Amino acid sequence: RIWADDTRAPILQSLADKFLADYNVALVVEDLGVVQDIRAQVLIAVPAGEGPDIYIGVHDWLGALVESGLAAPLDLGAKADSFVPSTLDAFTYTDGKLYGVPYATENLGFFYNTDLVPEPPTTWDQVLEIARALKAEGKVEYAIAIGGDPGYNSFPMQSAFGGYIFGKDEAGALNPGDIGLGSEGEITAVTWMRDAVVEGLMPETTDYDTNHALFETGKIPFLMAGPWALERIRASGVPYAVANSFPDNAAPLLGVQGFLVNPLSENVLLAQAFLTEYVATDEVMKTLYETGNRPSAFKSVLAITEDADLKAMGASGANAVPMPNIPEMGSVWGAWNAGITIAITGQETPEKAMADATQQIKDLIVGALKGMVNLPGSYQDQAGCGAAWDPACVATDLTKGDDGLYRITIDMPAGDWEYKVALDGSWDVNYGSDGALNGPNYTISMAAAGPVTFVYDPATFLVTTE
Incomplete structure (x- = not known):
């Protein structure tokens, strides 16, 4: 059983007949939409014993997955030489073990x-x-x-x-x-x-x-x-x-997509065999490249890439730095983006802006912002924050009331805006307009500037306005 996105699912399903003939095991591929939607489902389903044997993911998920025991270490054997080294580095965690079979890369x-x-x-x-x-x-x-x-x-x-x-x-x-x-x-x-x-x-x-x-x-x-x-x-x-x-x-950041194995599966060895014998082949990797519009992680496919743009991106990413895959990276994004924005817009000197960003990251890592309920969104730089989409901005921090609900009244600017709920000052736990983890953005339209009271219910993970 495999969880994949809508682009890769048909390719994997096409391997079902051969896999059945060789192993007498049916291959079931489930389309979960886009790759980013798979992570939330894995975090919920795998611990409950309801997850797939194999799932598609991105290397910088490893921090959450490995620390939670949701990804199995893999051994590619001789097949390791078939992959671009930096892609294997990306799927290697701090314990030195490999946790994914890469198939595509992306970098600027x-x-x-x-x-x-x-x-x-x-x-x-x-x-x-x-x-x-x-x-x-x-x-x-x-x-x-x-x-x-x-x-x-x-x-x-x-x-x-x-x-x-x-x-x-x-x-x-x-x-x-x-x-x-x-x-x-x-x-x-x-x-x-x-x-x-x-x-x-x-x-x-x-x-x-x-x-x-x-x-x-x-x-x-x-x-x-x-x-x-x-x-x-x-x-x-x-x-x-x-x-x-x-x-x-200069080096860009590298993102790598690949296949991971559920360590709680009863078919861990069979899952690894499927990946090494059926997926890590010239034919399948070439098909994954052709449908994904991303440089391949497979050396032989990358070597015959005809798309000049993707080939150049692959070359410029030869020295790319893999996106950090440790859990602490979740504490970086908001402060990092805000620090640079505050500096280049002249609100603070680069030294002050980046020192503040670094301190905010340190506070997040040690849990100093634990318990914060925030409304990061596109409006924040108009509402007292240094930058938009900052989950740690104190100006949009909600206050818990005696009824257990969290509230804040914000002088909203005129225009169309989007926002989400984020907890503990980072993006690690955030809720969308459907109350779901990593769900879609809320939207609000203001014909004129004015105060709006936002109310967050921690029981439903939903926000209402007054």
Whole structure:
């Protein structure tokens, strides 16, 4: 029994007849929608003994899965040599054991407008030099823009100057006690970004649609984007190419998708055999690549990749840093994004913003914000928070009443907004508009600015407004 997403499920189901003939075991593949929806179901079903034998997941889930005993260690044997090494590193946890069979990778690539810039720049300073000249000629508005959450989407800038998330111990395992977001290299990187904003070479906003549109309309010559953006960039008609490396040979963050095995299954060995004998083959891995629009984790498939953009992204991700897969990473996202946003918008100096972000992460890791009930959302930077979607912002922290309900009255700005409920100052536990873990965003429309009282019921995980 396999849990998969809607793209991979048909491919796996096509293996059923051969598996039945070889092992006399029926293969049942269940389509759970999108990959991100599988995690919540695994956390609920596997401990109850109702989970699948195999499920699709992402490597940075390992912290929650391994610590909860929901993923089995795997041995690929000789097949390990068939995989890109960094993908196996990503699915290797701090105990040195492998917990997933990777099939696809994703990382940012460095896009450049080939009409404006015939050859890609080799340094970040050259990015600005080229743009200064183009801007002086009236051909562009900015040099580059950050297209989404700034922590992830500007990481190649951060890594180029020596910034990092977590250091490593002597054994090479991630060390949550060494947080690099307040390091000298990180401060230098964020200062570089802020200086670019002040000079008018980078916009303050990190809005995904706004900044992708700048590239698609020729208003910026450079953009960092992932394979998920290829469809819209191609449809825009902008002349572009993806460089084989980032300026200063900087490293992006690496995400890896793969197959994991339920350790409580009665078929652990059979599940591993299915993955090594039926999935880890040239034919199946090639089909997974062709339907997934992501670079393959399988060496032979990556070598024959014909899509120039995916091939270039694979090359630029050769030195990629796997997204940290330890539980403490859940405490990083909100503070990291907020710190960079606060710095590049000039609300605080880079030193102060990143020091505050680091302290917030430390507090989250030790549980200092345990018990916080928050309403992170798109409105927060208009309501007293340094940035939007910050689950640890004290300005949107709800207060528990005598009736057991949590309330807060917020002066909401006019417009259409989205929000969720987040607990303990992080995204590890959050509830959506259906009361479900990791559920969809709430929406609220304000014809005019005014106070709104939000009421959270911890019994139903739902929010109502007054």
